[in-house]
Amino acid sequence: ELKVEQNPLFLSMQEGKNYTIYCNYSTTSDRLYWYRQDPGKSLESLFVLLSNGAVKQEGRLMASLDTKARLSTLHITAAVHDLSATYFCAVDPRDTGNQFYFGTGTSLTVIP
Amino acid sequence: DSGVTQTPKHLITATGQRVTLRCSPRSGDLSVYWYQQSLDQGLQFLIQYYNGEERAKGNILERFSAQQFPDLHSELNLSSLELGDSALYFCASSLLGTSGNYGYTFGSGTRLTVV
Numbered sequence: 576e577l578k579v580e581q582n583p584l585f586l587s588m589q590e591g592k593n594y595t596i597y598c599n600y601s602t603t604s605d606r607l608y609w610y611r612q613d614p615g616k617s618l619e620s621l622f623v624l625l626s627n628g629a630v631k632q633e634g635r636l637m638a639s640l641d642t643k644a645r646l647s648t649l650h651i652t653a654a655v656h657d658l659s660a661t662y663f664c665a666v667d668p669r670d671t672g673n674q675f676y677f678g679t680g681t682s683l684t685v686i687p
Numbered sequence: 688d689s690g691v692t693q694t695p696k697h698l699i700t701a702t703g704q705r706v707t708l709r710c711s712p713r714s715g716d717l718s719v720y721w722y723q724q725s726l727d728q729g730l731q732f733l734i735q736y737y738n739g740e741e742r743a744k745g746n747i748l749e750r751f752s753a754q755q756f757p758d759l760h761s762e763l764n765l766s767s768l769e770l771g772d773s774a775l776y777f778c779a780s781s782l783l784g785t786s787g788n789y790g791y792t793f794g795s796g797t798r799l800t801v802v
Contacts, residue, residue, distance in 0.1 A: 608790045610793075615798075616795070616796075617689065617777065617793045617794060617795045617796055618777070618793040619793075620789075620790050620791075620792070623788060623789060623790050625788060663730065665730075665790075667785075667790075673718075673735060673742065673743055673784060673785045674720065674732035674735060674743050674745050675720075675732060675790075675791070676732070677729060677730035679729055680729065680730075
């Protein structure tokens with residue numbers, strides 16, 4: 576069974592600090608997506624990583640993909656309160672008919 | 688506004704009832720995906736339609752069904768509802784039948800509460 580695991584599940588960090596969220600998956604995939612969800616809201620696309628070694632950055636967030644290790648990371652630099660949300664990674668395996676498998680989510684709280 | 692429209696936003700109904708959730712994809716998108724988000728199961732893929740045809744099926748219960756109409760909007764029908772069906776139901780759309788280079792665009796969801 577395909578598994579997508581994120582850690583940590585819960586993250587409380589102070590403003591100004593750096594941290595990394597990890598996404599491990601159990602299948603072959605060259606495609607990895609990161610989404611953000613605010614409480615009770617929809618999922619907002621953050622990053623689309625389409626190849627091994629892909630790195631993308633937007634503001635204080637940077638995502639990377641290592642397909643050989645089946646690992647993606649979401650690095651947060653100098654966190655601010657506005658980054659408080661739940662972050663999901665999602666894998667699109669090659670042979671599953673195009674549905675995403677989502678990770679468990681990481682609930683991030685940035686404390687002033 | 689993502690361009691994917693879901694109605695209704697909230698729905699409260701009793702056990703045993705049937706409801707229909709509606710989704711209009713982003714203009715030009717041919718694929719519609721349905722996902723269920725609950726506290727215990729997380730985000731689960733239910734079903735995908737591409738240009739009116741069922742393309743992929745996930746963990747969709749037999750009590751649930753969906754269809755995509757010629758105008759590309761989609762409906763998810765949930766019947767014989769149980770308390771455990773209470774969840775947030777998301778619709779997403781994409782241009783083609785695959786996630787492509789952009790992934791999906793999600794709607795704002797329908798929160799279903801079964802009492």
